[in-house]
Amino acid sequence: MTTGRDRSRMIATDDSHRVTPAELFFDLVFVYAITQVTALLAAGPSILRLVGGMVVLALLWWCWCCFAWLGNVVRADTGSLFGVLVAVMAVVLIVSLTVPGVFADAEGGLPAPLLFVLCYGAVRMLHLVTYRLASPGDRALHAALRRTALLSVAPPFVLLLVGSAFTGLTQVLIWLGAVAIDYGGIYITGSSGWRVVSPGHFAERHGLIVIIALGESIVAIGVGVSGLPVDVPVIVAAAAGLLVVAGLWRLYFRQVGEAAEHRLFALTGDDRTRLARDVYTFLHLPLVAGVVLCALGMKKVLTQVADSGHYSLSEPLHGVVAWALTGGVGIFLLGSAAIILRTTGRVTTVLIAGGLVCLAAGAVVVLMPALAALVLLGAAVATMLTVHGRTTRAVEAGPA
Numbered sequence: 001m002t003t004g005r006d007r008s009r010m011i012a013t014d015d016s017h018r019v020t021p022a023e024l025f026f027d028l029v030f031v032y033a034i035t036q037v038t039a040l041l042a043a044g045p046s047i048l049r050l051v052g053g054m055v056v057l058a059l060l061w062w063c064w065c066c067f068a069w070l071g072n073v074v075r076a077d078t079g080s081l082f083g084v085l086v087a088v089m090a091v092v093l094i095v096s097l098t099v100p101g102v103f104a105d106a107e108g109g110l111p112a113p114l115l116f117v118l119c120y121g122a123v124r125m126l127h128l129v130t131y132r133l134a135s136p137g138d139r140a141l142h143a144a145l146r147r148t149a150l151l152s153v154a155p156p157f158v159l160l161l162v163g164s165a166f167t168g169l170t171q172v173l174i175w176l177g178a179v180a181i182d183y184g185g186i187y188i189t190g191s192s193g194w195r196v197v198s199p200g201h202f203a204e205r206h207g208l209i210v211i212i213a214l215g216e217s218i219v220a221i222g223v224g225v226s227g228l229p230v231d232v233p234v235i236v237a238a239a240a241g242l243l244v245v246a247g248l249w250r251l252y253f254r255q256v257g258e259a260a261e262h263r264l265f266a267l268t269g270d271d272r273t274r275l276a277r278d279v280y281t282f283l284h285l286p287l288v289a290g291v292v293l294c295a296l297g298m299k300k301v302l303t304q305v306a307d308s309g310h311y312s313l314s315e316p317l318h319g320v321v322a323w324a325l326t327g328g329v330g331i332f333l334l335g336s337a338a339i340i341l342r343t344t345g346r347v348t349t350v351l352i353a354g355g356l357v358c359l360a361a362g363a364v365v366v367l368m369p370a371l372a373a374l375v376l377l378g379a380a381v382a383t384m385l386t387v388h389g390r391t392t393r394a395v396e397a398g399p400a
Contacts (some may be wrong), residue, residue: 010079010134013072015368017198019167019205022077022085026067027212029089029096033060034216034292036099041296045321050293052103052172057289058179059120059160063092065281066127066207073197074134084130085110095119099225103171113164113171121157128153144193183282191273196264199272203261207279210252213288217245217295224302233313237305237371241298243378247385248291248332255392256336263343278337290328297325301370317370323362326377327372333384346395350388354380 037060041053067076067088074081088164094115101112128145135141156178163174196202221241260279267275304311317325333355334396337348358380365373 010081011075012134013075013197013201015198015200017072017075017201019201019208020071021074023071023205024208025156026085026089027064027208029092030064030209030211031059033092033096033099034213034288035219036297038216038220038292038299040099040102041292041303041324041373042299044104045319045324045363046294047320048169049103050320050324051176052287053292055172055175055179056099056102056116058183058285059175060092060095061285061288062182063095063120063123064209066124066211068202069099069194069281070131070134071198071205072202073195081130082136084126088126091119091122091126103167106258107308111164114161116355117160117164120160121153124153124157139282141195142193144189147189148185151188152182155185156182159357171382175296184332185388186277186281191270191277194273194277196272199261199339202276203257203264203278203336206284207253207257210257210284210287211249214245214249217291217298218242220299221294221302224299225306228303229305230306232343233305233371234302237302237374239307240371240375240378241302244294244298244329244374244381247381248294248329251333251336251385252287255389256339260293260339260343264394275342278342283335283342285337286331288339290330290332290335291350293324293328294326295328297321297328298374301325301374304370305328313371314369316366316368317373318366322365325373326358326361326365329377329381330355330361333358348388348392350384350391354384354388 034057034074037053037057040056041049043049067085070081071078076082076085098112098119099118102116103113105112117193132142132145144235159174159181163171163178166174183372185192219242221238228234264272264279265277297317300317304315304317306311316322333351337351339345340351358377368376
């Protein structure tokens with residue numbers, strides 16, 4: 001007979017473990033969180049808001065990564081871990097609700113910055129405690145958890161609390177410092193004690209979060225024309241935006257992601273852990289951030305193209321939004337190049353050059369119609385991926 005204790009027991013994974021429906025359910029709340037970051041950026045586009053939005057995204061990313069690692073060693077759909085995931089979903093949902101007011105708290109209700117920080121701290125503590133309970137006899141892991149709590153959780157949490165009492169530049173700088181300490185603390189604590197049991201599961205989890213980010217960019221296209229008439233320029237803009245998203249999808253899932261997963265399978269022990277940390281926990285963040293920034297630009301393009309009562313078709317994008325359209329793609333390309341370098345040791349000149357050009361292209365975007373900028377970006381991404389694909393095949397084929 002199965003007892004209540006058996007049903008609540010956490011079940012360890014093995015190397016054949018794959019993503020469970022419980023984890024897909026868990027990701028739903030992060031879909032909303034990412035859309036909230038885009039909304040935060042769109043509400044008052046400025047350099048300060050852009051930096052602040054990326055800080056918030058980095059904190060949300062850390063919440064997601066914690067449980068991606070945990071779900072790799074313990075099945076998320078069995079035992080008490082599913083209950084923990086639901087509790088974390090509730091907390092992250094509260095975090096997401098506070099995102100629009102985290103730098104401009106509205107009057108009435110609970111203070112959004114403080115609520116954001118307290119809920120973020122709760123997620124981090126739930127992760128550490130659950131990890132500890134999931135592996136009661138793993139002394140190396142327990143030591144790693146203690147190091148993480150002391151160096152990578154407690155000091156940043158204190159800084160986040162302090163920053164929540166301020167506004168404007170001071171708040172953003174303090175929170176940016178907290179993120180730097182949090183991320184840097186992972187290198188100080190080292191890889192000993194952490195494990196990646198199933199490379200396939202780990203790679204699949206991160207591929208799914210990239211899909212979520214790309215899906216959010218498509219949602220941004222729809223939101224940009226919400227309540228506005230659909231005409232030929234809108235159709236052209238939407239098609240161009242989809243072309244950009246499809247290009248980024250193909251780059252990641254046909255080239256970047258496959259190579260990273262194969263390399264992860266080939267390694268064992270701490271070498272596998274370090275690669276997982278560098279390629280997935282750290283270098284996948286620029287991919288998600290790049291998509292979020294590009295989504296901001298596409299959303300504004302679609303709004304301007306559709307809203308003929310306030311904008312003409314010759315109207316360009318302005319300010320930081322103009323940079324975000326191409327700069328987001330540039331960050332994605334450079335992040336992809338960094339993943340390939342860390343995974344294979346190969347320098348991808350096409351991606352690096354393309355990324356740098358996209359980062360600098362904001363200066364040109366402000367001078368041309370928004371629709372033309374998006375169409376040219378779609379064509380540029382398609383051309384770049386064609387050249388990169390041919391170059392990669394030539395390198396892999398080797399000398400004749």
